[in-house]
Amino acid sequence: MGEAAFGAPGIAPTWASSDKDFVTSALGNSRLWVTIGHGIINEVYWPSTGRPQIRDLSFYLIGDGRWIDLKRVRQYELSKPKPYLPLLTIAHTGDDYRLTVEVLPDPLRDVLLLRYEVEGPYRLGIIAAPHLGTSGYDNTAWIEDGEAYAAIDIGAMCLTADVRMDDLSVGYVGASDGWQDLARNGRFTFNFDRAESGNVALSASLADRQGVIALGLAPQAKSARTLARSALAAGYATIRQGFLDEWEAWGSKLTLPSPEPGLASEALMSATVLKCHEDRMYAGALVASMSTPWGNQTNTLGGYHLVWPRDATLAAFALLAANEIADARHILAHMMAVQLPDGHWPQNYFPSGQPFWTGIQLDETGFPILLAAKLREIGEDDAPGVREMVRAAVGSIARHGPSSDQDRWEENPGISAFTVAVVIAALAAAGPWLDDGERDYALDLADDWNERIEQWCYVADTPMAKQAGVAGYYVRIAPPEKDGGVTGNVLLRNRNGQMIEASCLVALDFSWLVRLGLRKADDPRIRDTIKVVDSMLRVETPSGAVYRRYNDDGYGEYDDGRAYDGNGVGRAWPLLTGERGHLALQAGEDPIEYLRTMHRCASPGGLLPEQVWDAEAIPERELFPGRPSGSAMPLIWSHSEFLKLLIARDRGQPVELLDVVRKRYGKRVPKAKRTRWRNETPIATLAAGRTLVIEDRHPFTLRFGWDGWQSVEDLPAEPLPFGLWGVTIAPDSLKGRSALNFTRRYGENWEGRDHTVAIAAKPKPQILHHRKRTT
Template sequence: MRFYLVLGFVAFVVQNAQTQDAPGAPGAIGFWQRPDKMGYGTTAHRPVWFTIAEGVVGEVAYPRVDLVQTRDTFIVIKEGKNYLDERKFQNRVRRSQGTLAFSVESSGNRIVIEKNISNAADMDAIVIDYTIDFGSAGERELVLVHNPLVSGTPGGDTIQVVDGVQKNPSLIAFQGDVRGDEPNAMHVKSKQLVSWSLPESQATVGYEGSSAPEDQLKSEKFPQMFTKAGPGNVEGALFAKVTAKVVKFRVTLQFFENSDARLIPEFKSDLSHLLKIKLDSEINQQRREWKKYLSRLDYNETDTNVESSILVLKALEDKFERGAFIAGPGNPNLPWVMYAAELDYEKSRQRIGDSNFGYRRVWPRDLYHKAMAFLAVNDSATAVQVARWFKRTQFSEGWWSQNMFVDGYPSWRAYQQDETALPVVLIAHLVERKLVDYVEYRDMVRRALAYMIARGPNTDQERWEENGGISPNSLGSAVQGLWGGFYLESNFGDSGIARGYREVALEWTKGLKSWNLIQNGRFGSNYFARIEVGNDGKWDPTSHVGIEIKNKNHQQKSWYREDEILDLGFVQWIITGIVPANDADFVRTLEICDQNITSDFGFGNGYLRYTFDSYGENHRGGHWPLLSGERILAAIEMGDRYSSHLDFIEDMFTESGMLGEQDTLAIRPLGWSHANYLIVRRSIADKKSFYRFSFVGPKQLR
C-alpha cells in the first residue's frame, strides 16, 4: 500500500507503507564545511552553485548565490564492521578547461575513486559520476550520505525517504520549521532531491548526533531503517551492496521550489533524464555557453590561472541580482575554525545579523575590485551591472553598508570610508571610458561624497574591519573618490562643486603626513603605520597610543603601540597615481615593510596584512596573495622588479585554479584575490597600474 506525501504543490510517494520517524530530535548543533574549497562550479545561466571540499561535493547554493542548501554529499564504504569515509582520502582536483566542471581522483586504503562533477546544463541539478576501483572483488556496502542545510541553516530541516525511479528510493529534504516570519529571501519553499543509479538500494534518515546514518555507522548499528527525520539537524543516506572490483554509478542532486508545481510523473521524468544523460555532452554544452562569454573578453587564453580567475569571478555573481557578487563561497568560515558551528539558528532562519552567512555576502570594497577586474579583461557589461547595483543599494544618506546580501539588504552596518569612496571611483572609470552617462549616477556620486566629506578624514573601520581612525589605505581611497568627483563635475556637472572636491582632496593629501607619518617610532621616523587611532579626536603621529589587535586568543598579547604596526595599505596612494611613486616617505615605508611584514618562501615573497596580525589559522595571520599583487603594482609604478611577488601568487593557485585569501586555513576561492590577479596581469601588460586615473596628474596634484 502507498500513500502520497503532499509538500505544498509537489507530490511524492513515500517509500514505505508506514512512516517510521527517527529518534533523537532535534539533533546536535549543526556544522559547516571547511573553508578552503578545492573547486567552485556553476553554469553560465542556471542558479545552482556547488563547491568541492575534501574531495566531495560540499555546500550547494540555490536559487541565490548567497543561500546555501547543502553541507556535503559523500560516499562511505562499509566492509564488515569497518567503514571508510572518502572525505579522508587523498584528493587531486582538476578543472575541465573552459568550464567550471571538475574531475576528482581520490585514493586511500588501496581504493581509487574517480569522480566527474558538473552542473546539469538545462536543469537545476548537480551530477556526479563515480568510478570506484576497490582493487579486488568482494562484498561491500556503499553508503551515500547527504547533509542538507536547507535555506541556509543546519537546523530546522526535514528529510524523508521517497520513491525514485528504477525501483530505487530517493531522499527529499526541505525546511520543515516554517513559521511565516521568514523573509522571502530565505526561499523556505526550496526543496532538494538526492538520488543515485545503483540498483536494489535502500534508504534511511536520522538526526545528527544520535540516529543519523553516520552515527549508526560509528556505533555499528547501521542500518536502522527510518523514513522521516525533522525538523532539526538531519541527515539521510542511500545504500546498496556491491561485489565487483570496479563499480560505476551516478549521483544526482536536484533543486526546485513549490512554485514549479511538479507532479510525480514530471518529477520522475526529470530524474530519469538526469540518470541517463551523457555527462561529457553536458560539460561540452556548458563549455559552449562559457565560450560565448569568454570570446568577448581580452585575455591570454593560454594562461589557465587567468581563465580560472575570470570564470570564478563570474561565478560569484547572482543569476538574478545582476552586479551582486559575494566575497567567496564559504559559511561562516573563520580561519581558525576547520568546521564552524551554527551560530544562532533562530537568527539564521530569519536572516538577522551575521548569522551563518560568512563570506556569502557582498562587500562594496571587494565588489569595486571585481568590477575593475572585469574592466581589465574588457567585460564592460559586468562592470556596468556592478555600478547599477551600487546605485540600487546606496543608503539615502549617501553611504553603503559594510556588507549586504545580494538583494541589497544590509548585514553588517559599520561605516567604512573606502566603501563609500570606491563606488564613486568606479563611476569615474566607467564615465571616462564612455560606458555610462554621468547624469544617471550624479545623484549617487554627490550624496556619497557629501556624506564622506561630512564624516571627515577618519573611518569607523579600515579595510580589515577591525579599527577606527585615520587609515592611509582608507584615506587613499577617499582621496581617489574625491578626484573622481572632481573629474565628473568638471566635465559633466558643476565646476564650483568640482573645485570643492579638489580642495578637500588636496587638504586630505596634505593632512596624510601630518596625521599619519610616524616620528620617533619603533622603526625610526617618517614612515606610515597601519592606522592613527587618535586621542580625544586629535591625530598625532608623535604620540604613540595603543591599538588593540583583534582576533587574538585569550593567551596572546593584544595591545601594541601604533608605531609598531606596519601595513602595506599605504601603497593605495602609489598604485592609483595620487602621489608621485618616488615620494621619499612612501619609498622609505615600503622598504621598512619589505623588511618586516614579508616572508621569502624560496619560490616567492608573501605579505602579512600587518604586524602582529591574528586573523589566520591558530590566530596567526597568513600571507595574502592580493597583498603581493598590490606590491607588484607599486613596483610597476616605481620601475622596480616584481617577479618574486608574482611567483608567490601563482604558487598559491591550486591545480584546479582556485586562489584563496591567505596561505593558512582560510576561505578559497576569494573573489578579491582572483580580481587582484587579473588586474596585476593587465597592469604588467600595460606597464602601469590599471587602477590609475588618466585625468589625475601633476597639474591636478599641485
C-alpha cells in the first residue's frame, strides 16, 4: 500500500516547448489531438483543439545502474507511411538500445495509443504530466488497480496498457515526481498512490519489451478508463487500419504540383497539418497552432490554440486550391456561425466561438467575404446564410474602415496597406449578395479608398528613400489622422514603449496590394518599396533569405537568446518569404527559390515555424540560424503560405486573386463617383469636378459656408446604406469656390470644431499649336 506524495502543490506549471516534431489527429469521431516534440509526446488536446490537457508524456529507458532521458539525448528519427498519413513512428537509438514508438490517435474514441518496442537491456519508463482544465495548478492524481489516473471536476484521464505496469506512483512536479525519483535513485522507487490538488505527474514502467499504452480522456475517471480499455480490447491493428483508411480517403483527393521531391513532400505535409488543426467538435474551426510560443517558460492559457479569422480563412484558401473544397466550406460555415451581430469577428476565440482577445482587425472582417466570393467564382453554390453574413460584414467595413483598431500584427491602430487592400477587395467582391443601392455604395466606397491608398500609406523624398535610391515607398502603417497620419509616430509595442516615425517603418504588408489585384507588380511605387524592404528586412540565413515583420520589431528572442517576455527582438518569418515569393511571381519571376527557403526552415518532421533564428548560433539555447526559434510551431499561416505559393507558381497567379477584383482594378485605377470625408479620413483638397460626401455613423446637421464662412446654410444628413449618414455636395455647388467650411450638430450639441476642404481649381484646357507640315 502506498502513501500520499510530498511537496504539494509542486513547482509552477508550464507548457511544453513549441519546438514540435509533429502533430496528428484522427478523422473519425475522436476529439483528441496530439503534438510530438523532442521525440516524446507533448501537449494532448481534448475535447477541442483549444484545450490542451496534457503537458507531456515522456519516455525513459531504465536499466541496471543506468537510466536514459530520451528527450534530453535526442537521438531519434521520424517516419510515416506517406506525407499525408500522419501516423508517426519515433525511433530512439543509442549504443545499446533502440526504442520504437508508433503514435496512434483512435478514430472512434478519445484515446491515444502508443505501440512500443524496446531493444537492449532496458525497460520502458513513462512519466505523464496532466494539465487538466488547461491548468497544472489543481490536478489530483492517484493509483488504482494497477492504473494511473488524474482528474479535476470537469475532466479526467486514465493511463493504462495491455501489459502490466510496474512501479506506479504519482507525485508533485519538482518534488516527488518520477523524474526526481530517477535523478535521485537511478530507477523508479517512489510508491505514492495519491497527490491532491497541484501540479502533478504520473509514472510507471512497462513489464514487457513491447506492448501498447493507452491514454484515455473523458469527463470522469471511470469513463476515461472505459475508453482506454475498450480501445485496447478492439485491437491495435484494427484501429490502425481505420486511422489510415480515413486519412487515405482524404489525402488521395489532394491536387498539388510536384516541382521537386522535397517541395512535393512539404506540400502534402502542409495540407495535412492544416487538416490536423481542424476541430472535430466544432467543424471548420482551425486554431492557429497547437503550440504555445516559448511554452516551456509560461503557463499562458491562450497560446496559439485559438482561432484567428485571418489565419483560418487563409488556410481555407490553401485547402480550396488543393482541391479540398469541402474543408474550405466547413471553415466558411464556422465563420458564419461565430460572426458578431455588428458584422465583425473577434480578434481570436476558442473553437466554440467564445472570444479570447477582443480587438477589431478589419482585415479579419474582409477575408470571409473573399472566401465566399472565391467559392462562388469556382462554381460552388452559396451556403445558407452567406448573403446575411456578407451584408453584415460589408456593413461593418463600411462603417469602420478604412482605419482599423489593430493591424494584422495586432499592435497598432491606423491604415495599413495590408488591411486596406483586403477590405477594398472585399467591398468589390461583395456585389452578388447586396441589393442595388448597397452594391453601388460598396463599389464606389471601394473605388474611393483605392484612389487614396497612396495618400494614406505612401511617402516620398524621405531620408530612407534617398538612402535606398528610390522615389518613395509604402509604410507599414499610418496612425489615425488625429495622431498625425503618415506624418505621425507609431508605438513599438514589443520595444518597451519606444516610438518611431511612421515614415520610417516598412513591412511586406504592401505586397497584398499586388496580391489582390489593386496595383501592378511593375508599378514604380511597388518596385521601389521592394528595394526598401529587401534592404531593411531581408535576412540571409543558411536556409535562405527570410524576412522580418518590420524594422525595429520586438516580437522574438533577445539577442542573447532569452525568450520573448513581452519585449525582445523580432526575428525572421518564413511566411513572409512566401509573401515575397508571391511578389516575385507576379513580376514574372520563378518563385521556386522562395519555396526552397521555406522548406529548409521546416523542422525534421516537416513543420513550418512562425519564426526562425536569424543571428549567430547559440547552441546552449538550441538556437541556430535559419532554424525554428522558440516561437509557435507549426503555424498554419506558414503552411498555408507555402501551399498557396506552390500552387500559384503552377497556375501563374495567387489563389486569393478574384476575377471580379482583377477586372475592376487590373488595367487602371477607376475614379470614384464620390469622395468621402470622414473624421478618420478627412480631405484636405477636393479635386475639381468631384462630388463630396460628408459622412458619419450618426445623424447630424451640417452647417457649412464658403470661402471663410460666406453664405452659411444648414442641411440635415440623409440616411445612407449600412447605417451611415451623409450630406452630398454636388460639383455644381463648388463652381467659383476655393474652400468649403463646415461644422456639425448632433442633436442639440455642436461638435465644437470647424473643418475646411480646399477646392482645386479646374485646370484650363491646353491649347495645342500645330506647325504646318511642309514638304
